[in-house]
Amino acid sequence: MKKYLEKVWHVNKNASRKEIALERLSKQKETFLAFDEKVEVIIVSDNHGEKGGLQKVLKQHPNATHYFHCGDSNLAPDLPMMAPFVAVKGNTDYDQNYLEQEWRELASGDQLWMTHGHRYDVRSGTQTLVWNVGRERPKTPTHVILYGHTHIVDVKQESGVLIINPGSIWLPRGGSLIRTYAKLQITPEQYDVQIIDINDHSVVKEFQFPREWHPVDQVLK
Numbered sequence: 001m002k003k004y005l006e007k008v009w010h011v012n013k014n015a016s017r018k019e020i021a022l023e024r025l026s027k028q029k030e031t032f033l034a035f036d037e038k039v040e041v042i043i044v045s046d047n048h049g050e051k052g053g054l055q056k057v058l059k060q061h062p063n064a065t066h067y068f069h070c071g072d073s074n075l076a077p078d079l080p081m082m083a084p085f086v087a088v089k090g091n092t093d094y095d096q097n098y099l100e101q102e103w104r105e106l107a108s109g110d111q112l113w114m115t116h117g118h119r120y121d122v123r124s125g126t127q128t129l130v131w132n133v134g135r136e137r138p139k140t141p142t143h144v145i146l147y148g149h150t151h152i153v154d155v156k157q158e159s160g161v162l163i164i165n166p167g168s169i170w171l172p173r174g175g176s177l178i179r180t181y182a183k184l185q186i187t188p189e190q191y192d193v194q195i196i197d198i199n200d201h202s203v204v205k206e207f208q209f210p211r212e213w214h215p216v217d218q219v220l221k
């Protein structure tokens, strides 16, 4: 009898989990499609203890909707220049208040995943990162992935997912001597990504990608 009850409970629990996931997904889709404004997202990474760059970014963009820091800040989260940022733990961050990854639903309804990247072999490319996004949070679509660690700018869209590495705001690598951060603007139809020089806030590179909801059947497998 006990065994039977456990089995029934297990089945019901699974069914209800799927129902919850479906309901959450339908709400997420509703928010994503209903979005009709403009959202501004500021993304920085790898300042390795340097504070001036973050202060400049905040002064230049005081009214962004969201601020993200992809790790290796080497600064305490409650410092004034870190407080506005949602930040993750890089391989050289030891503050226990930072998590290895952060998930956020943006004001546009986009689902965003941020992780520093050293656990996903990003120095060899973003395949492992993209492959793991579904494993880290199954049954949920992901529209934007942010990572850092390489100190090299990387902006692209793969399988409908926008991927951004803003480069380093302090120690650029990969042949570039420009200290950069990124500004992502989201409108209902598209993503506009600017890579910006911290020195004079000039736009170094600009990218546009279409914005579309992911097919639901891929998500719920």
Ligand SMILES: [Mn+2]
Pocket: 072, 090, 091, 092, 116, 118, 148, 149, 150
């Ligand atoms: Mn790193």
